[in-house]
Amino acid sequence: MKVKKVLVSQPKPASEKSPYYDIAEKYGVKIDFRPFIKVESVSAREFRQQKISILDYTAVIFTSRHAIDHFFHLCTELRVNIPETMKYFCVTEAIALYIQKYVQYRKRKIFFGSTGKFEDLLPSITKHKTEKYLVPMSDVHTDDIKNLLDKSKVQHVEAVMYRTVSNDFTSEEEFDYDMLIFFSPAGITSLKKNFPDFQQKDIQIGAFGATTAQAVRDAGLRLDLEAPTAQAPSMTAALDMFIKENNKGK
Numbered sequence: 001m002k003v004k005k006v007l008v009s010q011p012k013p014a015s016e017k018s019p020y021y022d023i024a025e026k027y028g029v030k031i032d033f034r035p036f037i038k039v040e041s042v043s044a045r046e047f048r049q050q051k052i053s054i055l056d057y058t059a060v061i062f063t064s065r066h067a068i069d070h071f072f073h074l075c076t077e078l079r080v081n082i083p084e085t086m087k088y089f090c091v092t093e094a095i096a097l098y099i100q101k102y103v104q105y106r107k108r109k110i111f112f113g114s115t116g117k118f119e120d121l122l123p124s125i126t127k128h129k130t131e132k133y134l135v136p137m138s139d140v141h142t143d144d145i146k147n148l149l150d151k152s153k154v155q156h157v158e159a160v161m162y163r164t165v166s167n168d169f170t171s172e173e174e175f176d177y178d179m180l181i182f183f184s185p186a187g188i189t190s191l192k193k194n195f196p197d198f199q200q201k202d203i204q205i206g207a208f209g210a211t212t213a214q215a216v217r218d219a220g221l222r223l224d225l226e227a228p229t230a231q232a233p234s235m236t237a238a239l240d241m242f243i244k245e246n247n248k249g250k
Contacts, residue, residue, distance in 0.1 A: 001202040002247050004029055006239070007177040009036040009187045019236035027243045036182070036190035038167040039138070041070045042160060044077045052159050054080050057134035059087040061125070061156070063118070063145070065098050067136040070162035072102040085109070089125055089133075092116045118145055126152050139163040140186075166190040179204040179224075181235060185215035192219060206242070208235045 012033040013020060024031045054075060062068050075082060087109045090096040096112040099105065111128075113121035125133070133156035135145060141158075149156045164186045169175065175195070180203060182188055191198060206225035207213040216223045227238035 001178060001204075003027075003178045003204060003243050005177050006031045006179045006181065007175075008033050008181045010181075010183060011035055019234075019240070023236065023240050023243065026240070027247060029243060032177075034173075035167050036187040036194070037164050037184065039066050039070070039162050039164055041073050041077075041162050042139070044074065047074055047078070047159070047161065050159060052134070052157060054078070054134065055083075057132045057157070058085070059089060059128065059131040059133045061121075061133055061135045061145075062088060062090045062095055062099070063135075064091075065095060066138070066162055068095065068098055068102065071136045074161055087111070087128065087131060089121055091118055091121050118148060122148060122152060125149070125154055129154060132156070134159055136161040166193045169194045177203065179206065181206040181208070181225075181239065182212050182216065183208045183235070185211055187212070188215040188219050188221075204242075204246070206235070206239065208238075 006029055008020065008031060010033055020031050020033075023029065060071065062071070074080075082103070088096070088099055088103075088111070090099070090110070090112040093112045093114075096110050097105070099110060111121070111124040113124070125131075133149070133154060135149075135156055135158045137158045137160050139160050139162070146156075146158055164184075166186075167190065180191070182191075182205070200221050204224040205216055205221055206227070207216050207223055208227050213223055213226045225238055225242045227233075227235045229238065232238035232241055
Protein backbone atom coordinates (compact mmCIF):
# COMPACT_ATOMS: atom_id res chain seq x y z
CA MET A 1 0.00 0.00 0.00
CA LYS A 2 1.32 3.42 -1.01
CA VAL A 3 2.30 5.67 1.90
CA LYS A 4 0.45 9.00 1.60
CA LYS A 5 -0.04 10.08 5.21
CA VAL A 6 2.45 9.54 8.05
CA LEU A 7 2.08 10.18 11.79
CA VAL A 8 5.35 10.87 13.61
CA SER A 9 4.87 10.46 17.37
CA GLN A 10 7.05 13.44 18.28
CA PRO A 11 6.46 17.19 18.69
CA LYS A 12 6.48 19.27 15.51
CA PRO A 13 10.07 20.27 14.60
CA ALA A 14 10.99 23.79 15.70
CA SER A 15 12.81 24.48 12.43
CA GLU A 16 11.34 24.54 8.93
CA LYS A 17 14.61 22.93 7.80
CA SER A 18 13.70 19.55 9.32
CA PRO A 19 14.43 16.55 7.03
CA TYR A 20 10.79 15.49 7.58
CA TYR A 21 9.62 18.47 5.50
CA ASP A 22 12.10 17.53 2.75
CA ILE A 23 10.64 14.00 2.68
CA ALA A 24 7.07 15.35 2.53
CA GLU A 25 7.94 17.57 -0.44
CA LYS A 26 10.10 15.00 -2.21
CA TYR A 27 7.48 12.23 -2.21
CA GLY A 28 4.25 14.25 -1.96
CA VAL A 29 3.28 12.71 1.38
CA LYS A 30 1.58 14.41 4.33
CA ILE A 31 3.49 14.15 7.62
CA ASP A 32 1.74 15.02 10.88
CA PHE A 33 3.42 15.34 14.28
CA ARG A 34 1.51 14.20 17.34
CA PRO A 35 3.21 12.88 20.52
CA PHE A 36 1.54 9.75 21.92
CA ILE A 37 3.12 10.46 25.32
CA LYS A 38 3.84 13.48 27.50
CA VAL A 39 6.04 14.06 30.53
CA GLU A 40 4.55 15.52 33.71
CA SER A 41 5.90 16.36 37.16
CA VAL A 42 5.04 14.23 40.16
CA SER A 43 3.02 16.26 42.68
CA ALA A 44 4.64 17.84 45.73
CA ARG A 45 2.68 15.34 47.86
CA GLU A 46 4.03 12.37 45.88
CA PHE A 47 7.55 13.74 46.12
CA ARG A 48 7.29 14.19 49.91
CA GLN A 49 6.35 10.52 50.22
CA GLN A 50 9.88 9.69 49.02
CA LYS A 51 11.19 11.38 52.19
CA ILE A 52 13.91 13.27 50.31
CA SER A 53 14.92 16.79 51.33
CA ILE A 54 16.42 18.62 48.34
CA LEU A 55 18.48 20.94 50.55
CA ASP A 56 20.30 17.95 52.08
CA TYR A 57 22.19 17.70 48.77
CA THR A 58 25.02 19.85 47.45
CA ALA A 59 25.00 18.75 43.80
CA VAL A 60 22.44 17.63 41.19
CA ILE A 61 23.03 15.28 38.25
CA PHE A 62 20.93 16.04 35.15
CA THR A 63 20.54 13.51 32.33
CA SER A 64 17.97 15.48 30.28
CA ARG A 65 16.16 18.79 29.88
CA HIS A 66 13.06 17.10 31.29
CA ALA A 67 14.99 16.44 34.49
CA ILE A 68 15.94 20.14 34.73
CA ASP A 69 12.39 21.40 34.08
CA HIS A 70 10.78 19.09 36.62
CA PHE A 71 13.48 19.58 39.27
CA PHE A 72 13.02 23.37 39.27
CA HIS A 73 9.22 23.02 38.95
CA LEU A 74 9.17 20.91 42.11
CA CYS A 75 11.51 23.32 43.92
CA THR A 76 9.04 26.14 43.16
CA GLU A 77 6.06 24.05 44.27
CA LEU A 78 7.85 23.03 47.49
CA ARG A 79 9.08 26.62 48.04
CA VAL A 80 12.67 25.41 48.14
CA ASN A 81 15.26 28.13 47.49
CA ILE A 82 18.31 26.54 45.85
CA PRO A 83 21.54 27.96 47.31
CA GLU A 84 24.05 29.57 44.94
CA THR A 85 26.61 27.00 46.09
CA MET A 86 24.65 24.12 44.45
CA LYS A 87 26.70 22.33 41.76
CA TYR A 88 25.20 20.85 38.59
CA PHE A 89 26.57 17.90 36.59
CA CYS A 90 25.09 17.33 33.12
CA VAL A 91 25.65 14.58 30.57
CA THR A 92 26.02 17.08 27.68
CA GLU A 93 26.93 20.73 27.21
CA ALA A 94 23.51 21.40 25.63
CA ILE A 95 21.80 20.21 28.82
CA ALA A 96 24.23 22.29 30.91
CA LEU A 97 23.42 25.43 28.89
CA TYR A 98 19.69 24.77 29.36
CA ILE A 99 20.13 25.39 33.12
CA GLN A 100 20.41 29.11 32.25
CA LYS A 101 16.62 29.05 31.95
CA TYR A 102 16.53 28.74 35.76
CA VAL A 103 19.85 29.84 37.27
CA GLN A 104 22.76 32.09 36.39
CA TYR A 105 25.34 30.08 34.47
CA ARG A 106 28.65 29.92 36.33
CA LYS A 107 31.36 27.65 35.01
CA ARG A 108 32.74 26.95 38.47
CA LYS A 109 29.54 25.15 39.46
CA ILE A 110 28.35 23.57 36.20
CA PHE A 111 30.11 20.51 34.75
CA PHE A 112 29.30 18.45 31.66
CA GLY A 113 30.42 15.40 29.70
CA SER A 114 31.60 15.43 26.10
CA THR A 115 29.75 12.51 24.49
CA GLY A 116 26.36 12.25 26.20
CA LYS A 117 27.36 8.98 27.88
CA PHE A 118 27.14 8.96 31.65
CA GLU A 119 30.52 7.22 31.87
CA ASP A 120 32.16 10.37 30.44
CA LEU A 121 30.62 12.55 33.15
CA LEU A 122 31.75 10.21 35.94
CA PRO A 123 35.36 11.56 36.22
CA SER A 124 33.97 15.06 36.97
CA ILE A 125 31.66 13.59 39.60
CA THR A 126 34.36 11.51 41.30
CA LYS A 127 36.64 14.58 41.32
CA HIS A 128 34.04 16.14 43.65
CA LYS A 129 33.56 13.10 45.87
CA THR A 130 32.70 15.10 49.00
CA GLU A 131 29.48 16.34 47.40
CA LYS A 132 26.12 14.71 48.16
CA TYR A 133 24.40 14.08 44.82
CA LEU A 134 20.71 14.16 43.96
CA VAL A 135 19.67 12.47 40.69
CA PRO A 136 16.22 13.52 39.34
CA MET A 137 14.68 10.52 37.54
CA SER A 138 11.61 9.44 35.60
CA ASP A 139 9.30 6.88 37.19
CA VAL A 140 10.58 4.40 34.59
CA HIS A 141 14.37 4.10 34.61
CA THR A 142 17.17 1.56 34.73
CA ASP A 143 19.69 1.14 37.56
CA ASP A 144 22.65 1.89 35.26
CA ILE A 145 23.43 5.30 36.81
CA LYS A 146 22.87 4.03 40.37
CA ASN A 147 25.22 1.10 39.76
CA LEU A 148 27.98 3.33 38.31
CA LEU A 149 27.73 5.79 41.21
CA ASP A 150 27.67 2.97 43.78
CA LYS A 151 30.72 1.40 42.16
CA SER A 152 32.56 4.74 42.37
CA LYS A 153 31.45 5.11 46.03
CA VAL A 154 29.68 8.40 45.33
CA GLN A 155 27.11 9.56 47.93
CA HIS A 156 23.84 9.93 46.05
CA VAL A 157 20.10 9.32 45.97
CA GLU A 158 17.72 8.95 43.04
CA ALA A 159 14.51 10.98 43.24
CA VAL A 160 11.50 10.31 41.00
CA MET A 161 10.45 13.80 39.88
CA TYR A 162 8.55 13.18 36.64
CA ARG A 163 6.65 10.49 34.78
CA THR A 164 5.68 9.57 31.23
CA VAL A 165 1.93 9.34 30.64
CA SER A 166 -0.30 8.69 27.65
CA ASN A 167 -1.21 11.79 25.62
CA ASP A 168 -4.81 10.85 24.92
CA PHE A 169 -6.48 11.43 21.56
CA THR A 170 -9.83 13.22 21.40
CA SER A 171 -12.83 11.92 19.45
CA GLU A 172 -12.44 14.87 17.03
CA GLU A 173 -8.90 13.84 16.02
CA GLU A 174 -8.75 11.89 12.78
CA PHE A 175 -6.67 8.75 12.85
CA ASP A 176 -6.41 7.82 9.19
CA TYR A 177 -2.69 7.19 8.65
CA ASP A 178 -0.86 4.83 6.29
CA MET A 179 2.17 4.81 8.56
CA LEU A 180 2.93 5.35 12.26
CA ILE A 181 6.43 6.14 13.59
CA PHE A 182 7.32 5.43 17.24
CA PHE A 183 10.34 6.38 19.36
CA SER A 184 9.64 4.70 22.71
CA PRO A 185 7.86 1.66 24.16
CA ALA A 186 5.56 4.10 26.02
CA GLY A 187 4.28 5.26 22.61
CA ILE A 188 3.12 1.71 21.81
CA THR A 189 1.43 1.48 25.22
CA SER A 190 -0.37 4.75 24.47
CA LEU A 191 -1.50 3.48 21.04
CA LYS A 192 -3.08 0.43 22.70
CA LYS A 193 -4.68 2.61 25.41
CA ASN A 194 -6.13 5.11 22.94
CA PHE A 195 -7.22 2.51 20.41
CA PRO A 196 -7.90 -0.79 22.23
CA ASP A 197 -9.46 -2.25 19.06
CA PHE A 198 -6.60 -1.13 16.81
CA GLN A 199 -6.23 -3.35 13.72
CA GLN A 200 -2.97 -2.84 11.85
CA LYS A 201 -4.01 -4.33 8.49
CA ASP A 202 -2.16 -2.28 5.80
CA ILE A 203 -0.86 0.38 8.22
CA GLN A 204 2.94 0.42 8.23
CA ILE A 205 4.73 0.79 11.56
CA GLY A 206 8.24 2.18 12.05
CA ALA A 207 10.27 2.13 15.26
CA PHE A 208 13.45 3.88 16.35
CA GLY A 209 15.64 1.92 18.76
CA ALA A 210 15.79 -1.74 19.70
CA THR A 211 13.53 -1.43 22.77
CA THR A 212 10.82 0.35 20.77
CA ALA A 213 11.06 -2.26 18.00
CA GLN A 214 10.68 -5.03 20.58
CA ALA A 215 7.66 -3.27 22.11
CA VAL A 216 5.98 -3.27 18.67
CA ARG A 217 6.52 -7.03 18.37
CA ASP A 218 5.45 -7.68 21.97
CA ALA A 219 2.19 -5.85 21.24
CA GLY A 220 1.52 -8.36 18.46
CA LEU A 221 2.02 -5.76 15.73
CA ARG A 222 3.99 -6.03 12.49
CA LEU A 223 7.20 -4.00 12.36
CA ASP A 224 7.75 -2.67 8.83
CA LEU A 225 10.63 -0.26 9.42
CA GLU A 226 13.37 -0.35 12.06
CA ALA A 227 16.06 2.28 12.63
CA PRO A 228 18.88 3.02 13.16
CA THR A 229 20.82 0.88 10.71
CA ALA A 230 24.26 1.21 9.12
CA GLN A 231 22.61 2.59 5.96
CA ALA A 232 20.15 4.80 7.86
CA PRO A 233 21.50 6.14 11.18
CA SER A 234 18.44 8.38 11.71
CA MET A 235 14.69 7.84 11.46
CA THR A 236 14.42 10.46 8.72
CA ALA A 237 17.06 8.65 6.62
CA ALA A 238 15.26 5.33 7.18
CA LEU A 239 11.86 6.85 6.34
CA ASP A 240 13.22 8.43 3.15
CA MET A 241 14.56 5.06 1.96
CA PHE A 242 11.36 3.24 2.99
CA ILE A 243 8.96 5.59 1.17
CA LYS A 244 11.18 5.65 -1.93
CA GLU A 245 11.12 1.84 -2.10
CA ASN A 246 7.52 1.35 -0.97
CA ASN A 247 5.92 3.94 -3.28
CA LYS A 248 8.00 2.95 -6.32
CA GLY A 249 5.84 2.29 -9.35
CA LYS A 250 2.61 2.17 -7.38
